[in-house]
Amino acid sequence: MPPSTTIGPTLHVRGRILGEEDLRIEGRVDGAIELSETLIVEESGIVVAEVQARDVVVRGIVVGNVTATDSVTLDAGAKLMGDIEAPRVILADGAAFKGSVKVTGAAPRPRARTSAGAKANRSRASAIPRVRAARPEAPVPEQDEPTVVVRRKDVQAAGRGETKAAKKAPPRPAPASAGKATKKKAAKKKVRPKVPSRKKRKVSRR
């Protein structure tokens, strides 16, 4: 039987507690606590002490500064008066806290998580564009690219077309009809060249 260390609800410890295992406090401790593992202050627990541990979980009352090498968690119903110093600090809804929080350099565990996650994200992010880039490339030559190209050339053609049409239009319609008609036809011709140009290009490419 490896019973975990527990300070029972009626127990009152005045002094210093050192240890290298989990400690559960249901009673009261005045003084100091130094652990290399997890300290749990249960709902009935009262700790008036400087606390140092790897992880600290508070569901009861703690008065004093809390330093953790990994995390400090205040669950609902927890009351903490003192400063917190830890790489990870978790305050649950319903926890009461008065003091300052100092989030120190991240512990190796969460760092590994975040860096691994970041790397994973980066690799995903780098992978996704490749896939996305690869997908459009295949269908584009058949379907999309002509429209895209046409649009670009449309704009260019429209720009050129206006100038060309404006230059070319007058000589063609001029002999057939006069003034107002030439302007309308010129306007129509601005539109017209775009349509056959698409078809011609599509056909020519296919």
Added chain:
Amino acid sequence: MANTVIGSTIVIDGEISGEEDLTVLGTVKGRIGLREHIHVEPTGVIEANIETATITVEGTVTGDIHATERAELKSNCRVVGDIRAPRILIADGASFKGNVDMEG
């Protein structure tokens, strides 16, 4: 009744008081005042004066023991200090150095 356990790697330097059973596998220095039972396991080390109702020692105790009911020293235990209790049991193989007072 909730049971208090002091684990094998735990060191308490100070005073423990309460009204429940206490099992010690680690180290306690200072003073212990309980109204119930104290069990000092083979790995337990107590360097303190003890006041309790009953106590069973399998480990090491250095200090005076005052039990209002019973004190039991198991074999292989080591006790240095005075024992004051109405009923005292010292098993074969127990190491004990100190005075015994059974008058209360």
